[in-house]
Amino acid sequence: MAELNMADAIKLALTQEMENDDGVIVLGEDVGVDGGVFRITEGLLDRYGERRVIDSPVAETALVGFSIGLALYGLKPVCEMQFSGFSYQGFHQMESHAARLRWRSRGRYSIPMVLRMPYGAGVHALEHHSESKEVLYAHIPGLKMVIPSTPRNARALMVSAIRDPDPVVVFEPKAIYRAFREEVPDDEETLPLGQSRTAREGGDLTMISYGAMLQRTLQAADQLAEEDGVETEVIDLLSLSPLDHERFAESARNTGRVVIVHEAHRSYGPAGEIMARLIEESFYYLEAPIRRVTGFDTIVPMFAREQAYLPDVERILDAARGVLND
Amino acid sequence: MAELNMADAIKLALTQEMENDDGVIVLGEDVGVDGGVFRITEGLLDRYGERRVIDSPVAETALVGFSIGLALYGLKPVCEMQFSGFSYQGFHQMESHAARLRWRSRGRYSIPMVLRMPYGAGVHALEHHSESKEVLYAHIPGLKMVIPSTPRNARALMVSAIRDPDPVVVFEPKAIYRAFREEVPDDEETLPLGQSRTAREGGDLTMISYGAMLQRTLQAADQLAEEDGVETEVIDLLSLSPLDHERFAESARNTGRVVIVHEAHRSYGPAGEIMARLIEESFYYLEAPIRRVTGFDTIVPMFAREQAYLPDVERILDAARGVLND
Amino acid sequence: MPRKKVRLEHSVEYLSILDKNGKVDEKLIPKIDKDVLLQIHRTMLLSRHLDDRMLLLQRQGRIGTFAPAKGQEASQVGAMAALEMGDWFVPAFRETAAMLWRGIEPANLLLYNAGYNEGAEIPEDSHDLPIAIPVASQIPHAVGLAYAAGYRESDEIAITFFGDGATSEGDFHEALNFASVLKAPVIFLCQNNQWAISMPRGRQSESRTLAQKGLGYAIPSLQVDGNDVFAVYAAVQEAAERARAGDGPTMIECITYRMSVHTTADDPSKYRDEDEVKKWQELDPILRLQKYLKAKKQLSDKKIEALEKELEQQIDTAWEDTHKRIQELTDPLVMFDDVYAEPPASLQAQRQAYEQHLKCEG
Amino acid sequence: MPRKKVRLEHSVEYLSILDKNGKVDEKLIPKIDKDVLLQIHRTMLLSRHLDDRMLLLQRQGRIGTFAPAKGQEASQVGAMAALEMGDWFVPAFRETAAMLWRGIEPANLLLYNAGYNEGAEIPEDSHDLPIAIPVASQIPHAVGLAYAAGYRESDEIAITFFGDGATSEGDFHEALNFASVLKAPVIFLCQNNQWAISMPRGRQSESRTLAQKGLGYAIPSLQVDGNDVFAVYAAVQEAAERARAGDGPTMIECITYRMSVHTTADDPSKYRDEDEVKKWQELDPILRLQKYLKAKKQLSDKKIEALEKELEQQIDTAWEDTHKRIQELTDPLVMFDDVYAEPPASLQAQRQAYEQHLKCEG
Numbered sequence A, B: 001m002a003e004l005n006m007a008d009a010i011k012l013a014l015t016q017e018m019e020n021d022d023g024v025i026v027l028g029e030d031v032g033v034d035g036g037v038f039r040i041t042e043g044l045l046d047r048y049g050e051r052r053v054i055d056s057p058v059a060e061t062a063l064v065g066f067s068i069g070l071a072l073y074g075l076k077p078v079c080e081m082q083f084s085g086f087s088y089q090g091f092h093q094m095e096s097h098a099a100r101l102r103w104r105s106r107g108r109y110s111i112p113m114v115l116r117m118p119y120g121a122g123v124h125a126l127e128h129h130s131e132s133k134e135v136l137y138a139h140i141p142g143l144k145m146v147i148p149s150t151p152r153n154a155r156a157l158m159v160s161a162i163r164d165p166d167p168v169v170v171f172e173p174k175a176i177y178r179a180f181r182e183e184v185p186d187d188e189e190t191l192p193l194g195q196s197r198t199a200r201e202g203g204d205l206t207m208i209s210y211g212a213m214l215q216r217t218l219q220a221a222d223q224l225a226e227e228d229g230v231e232t233e234v235i236d237l238l239s240l241s242p243l244d245h246e247r248f249a250e251s252a253r254n255t256g257r258v259v260i261v262h263e264a265h266r267s268y269g270p271a272g273e274i275m276a277r278l279i280e281e282s283f284y285y286l287e288a289p290i291r292r293v294t295g296f297d298t299i300v301p302m303f304a305r306e307q308a309y310l311p312d313v314e315r316i317l318d319a320a321r322g323v324l325n326d
Numbered sequence C, D: 001m002p003r004k005k006v007r008l009e010h011s012v013e014y015l016s017i018l019d020k021n022g023k024v025d026e027k028l029i030p031k032i033d034k035d036v037l038l039q040i041h042r043t044m045l046l047s048r049h050l051d052d053r054m055l056l057l058q059r060q061g062r063i064g065t066f067a068p069a070k071g072q073e074a075s076q077v078g079a080m081a082a083l084e085m086g087d088w089f090v091p092a093f094r095e096t097a098a099m100l101w102r103g104i105e106p107a108n109l110l111l112y113n114a115g116y117n118e119g120a121e122i123p124e125d126s127h128d129l130p131i132a133i134p135v136a137s138q139i140p141h142a143v144g145l146a147y148a149a150g151y152r153e154s155d156e157i158a159i160t161f162f163g164d165g166a167t168s169e170g171d172f173h174e175a176l177n178f179a180s181v182l183k184a185p186v187i188f189l190c191q192n193n194q195w196a197i198s199m200p201r202g203r204q205s206e207s208r209t210l211a212q213k214g215l216g217y218a219i220p221s222l223q224v225d226g227n228d229v230f231a232v233y234a235a236v237q238e239a240a241e242r243a244r245a246g247d248g249p250t251m252i253e254c255i256t257y258r259m260s261v262h263t264t265a266d267d268p269s270k271y272r273d274e275d276e277v278k279k280w281q282e283l284d285p286i287l288r289l290q291k292y293l294k295a296k297k298q299l300s301d302k303k304i305e306a307l308e309k310e311l312e313q314q315i316d317t318a319w320e321d322t323h324k325r326i327q328e329l330t331d332p333l334v335m336f337d338d339v340y341a342e343p344p345a346s347l348q349a350q351r352q353a354y355e356q357h358l359k360c361e362g
């Protein structure tokens, strides 16, 4: 058991899975000698050699398409997109092939690949380095898409993603790669994909979030408890696809009041689907309109203003108090 | 005034705009000599020559990126993607540049381009030719995205899209390119982008749809009137982004019961955003859970089963009666 | 110090062995077993007949859109015959003849073209990929497969087929570069059939050959007469040897011709001259092979006639089988199959709801 | 009938004019006005000083991540100086020196690197594009701009800059092919600075030169010594003439070196030898030009010293201005600007709600 930050927890998952299974191949731009621009793959090249840790040319389409080829052969590629904002270059390979080859071949082939990438704002980066467009992947049948929120679940989800027989997109909240530490068991640990968790219990209000925004949501929840005496249940989605609505719908049935928090753009963002499921599963229990606290329908501003774009504790509190008073 | 089908109505829009403005350039794969695989651009090459009607190599990234270059210069490219299922190859150019260059240059540049493409199932086509992933474009700030439903509004929206100073994605419902005719005025006609319309009036139930599914929705509405004596208001969105929620929220406030119909996949599909807006704008008037009738979270099946994938009148009626009885 | 010429690693050559009168260059002709050669001929002819039949069936509305291989049989069968069954076959969407060589049943092709995913069923031990429709998108898969085979120290290599139009796509470019830097044992087989729907080869690229695109990646590249089954066989054989020896990829441009429509949704009279088609009919790869075989007394007009009858019967039977199978494939719920190894709860719920709906309607 | 060589349209040449001792090949040296040459030198030096200052500011946490142009000043300024201000300049993200030549204010660059979109402001009549970060994605824009200029019968042409890594992207490939088939008046200027973050040029592509990638498109392509401002100028001048004459695109590979970090977020000690950097320091493009100018008595150590002081002051002032401007740019609502020409109602509503929220918090 060691106290690890999320970056190191993901590295632990990669290392252990490479150790367990020589079919696991890590590839991406600068993942080898450099150890990845966020140092997630550091040390892997020395340990496993350049046949298994592939420093690739700058070519995302080929990276994804090549990974699909590895997976068709039965290997387990873990392919890094340097930033989610550059993953669109490989998007058609995910949509047209990774998601469909099992279906297209009537089950002859499966694509046990992981496409992992840092996403989200908050690290003072350049344009295109702060995106949060998880919906683009979550909407595609045949793909799974998960977003961890703490070191421990990041490690467990990554292991599960690698072992999953289907393509899994992992969005890694780069803003909290090194924000805090958590005990992570040395021994192997997995988490079923498509399962959310209750990050905080409470009976007055339900808040739903995931990824980097979970911390802010929890902070708001604590503040609500302190200042307003309101007990908030916080659901951490962990998986956007499949989306586990059972847990949050149940919580909503219990509290009748819901706030959803994400940094993705508002329109056609993940909150829409969550709200749809809530309507379908818990409509008659809702006592107030569900509110969503999201990134705006603007381009993510350059870093001097990125915090204004991101949901913050104040905006979450605003929405929560609004919902409570509705 | 002539009775035109949608294909010819769109051709009329292109022809008139090319005639009006020598900055309008049409480009795409097979749009010239061949007149486009759906014959939408037929005759344009003969009339306007190969500098203005560009038959391009098979290269969607370049098609979109090159169009952006034309637009930067002040021209008005109307770029065809042969099918929406092949537009992902050019998606990163839309996300990273078309949507952002105005913003990035602080207004120095604008991108008055149109990216038009046939979408949707129902024409007995091959794999990848039946997609309906409008959300991928509707979610991107900086883009507009419209979907016509009849010959007349297709023509008017296309003209508006060409004249708009911002990039507009036009999804053309190929299943109804030639399904029916409508009077289309010879003289110029436009429709503001971002404005929905009431396709049928009624006070008992609201149905929201767009594109090729509108016809089925209207059919279901007629059947409901006949068989159940229920008067349905049908809202035709026309524009997914910006999304005009005023009209449908108002209708929902009036009827209290809503069904949404689209052929896009269900999870993270457009209905989610529509439901979110309904919650935000008309929650207290809703008398029953909103229902959505959508394509499933499967890959669009090959054509022998595509009608099973698509919402049909039966499924719409089912949902409508469900909502009415809730 | 002034301008000096840079010496390149490779140059482009053109290979042709069988001329249009059926005469061969004996120095260059690859060794092919007589039986194998007859099998090659049979497969090419089967493909041609199947194409014709499918065109008919499509015109009758019995099957949907498909892309005929007509005219490209030598490029396809010649290539596949030079490889092992364990090698990986990564087709685009026009590889009927190659698929037949690999043992894919005509009935499956018919079923697929009738709109049933079941027609794409692939046996568990097969190394064939299903049809890939987005132009050029399959090319990187072949590179990955080839690399994986190398990683597993297998002797398998991969071949991928694509058209002249495909060379304009980014996928082509990125995949060739990957293959080159990773020395993947893969063969890039471009069937330059002179057209990409309505776009003639000459306007697809300004470069004199498509083979020379390989130079940008330092990939040995050559042009071959793609209607000459021996030239294709020889080129692929050489490329396969290089790949198996660990010397990486090869790019082969087969100069051939799309003798039919692009797909059945296409009307070539809008953009090409019948004269051009006629000119290429003289170079028909099947006729050329038959001339050779007849000269070698391995085939006769009578034998060809008998063979054609046999193939027609084979196709009759296949279509009957297909027709029967279609009758049985009425369950729309199949559309929920194989999206994931394990369908997630929400997808199961959708399936059940639809099943319920069908019951109530039914 | 056997294998025959195919003759290609182009070959690759290497051009160099100024050697590392400041000696030039008088037959090849382009005619450049003395004042212009001093202006070139000044801009290169300004870029170098600005880079150094920005590195310092970044290390102090005053500005954010940026990509230094250090070592590539000749490739950038040499190229832009050979063009007209009306020509279209389509940069990637490392073109500080080129931007300075185009008249972009150091204060704007500082503001941009401090995280303010306002720093990317471009005057209405300018033909400069803003920084483009996704590798190679700007290349097709230049082709479109060039085509549009031709369509409007303007004399303008376009130039786009990109790196060695960018040549691996599909965007590069598709754009070059488009330019070639459409004969667009565009110059593709590849700054091969030997590294793409941690990936050395030798592993980015197996081809001996990047210039030879142009052969696949029948685009005249050449390699030049990118640390030799005369060679770059001459090559771009020639390419511009060809473009303006209607003869289409040219690809120029400038052999240069990234003397600094990839970006300030990067640590090159993880992947490259200091020795390599030292070797290239001897080929520093600014020193080479200074040697030449000193030999021609157009410059002296004293003049250089005075110039450097002046440039430092210019940068001091720019940073003071920037600092002041940052103080003023406190309104976060700016983030809602310029997403559309007319903000749609829902976006306006979001802006208002946020404004309201800020008021209540405030």
Ligand SMILES: Cc1ncc(C[n+]2csc(CCOP(=O)(O)OP(=O)(O)O)c2C)c(N)n1
Binding pocket: B029, B058, B060, B082, B086, B089, C094, C133, C134, C135, C136, C162, C163, C164, C165, C166, C167, C193, C195, C196, C197, C258, C262
């Ligand atoms: C990415 C993509 N864009 C467009 C299409 C539509 N399309 C189908 S085939 C084709 C032309 C392909 O030409 P070529 O590569 O020469 O192959 P051929 O059809 O001649 O076999 C096009 C544009 C597609 N299938 N995929």
Ligand SMILES: Cc1ncc(C[n+]2csc(CCOP(=O)(O)OP(=O)(O)O)c2C)c(N)n1
Binding pocket: A029, A058, A060, A082, A086, A089, D094, D133, D134, D135, D136, D162, D163, D164, D165, D166, D167, D193, D195, D196, D197, D258, D262
């Ligand atoms: C599409 C895309 N993929 C990845 C990145 C991350 N990235 C930024 S610069 C770079 C390397 C670029 O190398 P090169 O083209 O040689 O340009 P240089 O940095 O040397 O100027 C990479 C991979 C990016 N910006 N865009």
Ligand SMILES: [Mg+2]
Binding pocket: C163, C164, C165, C191, C192, C193, C194, C195, C196, C197
């Ligand atoms: Mg072709």
Ligand SMILES: [Mg+2]
Binding pocket: D163, D164, D165, D191, D192, D193, D194, D195, D196, D197
């Ligand atoms: Mg570089």
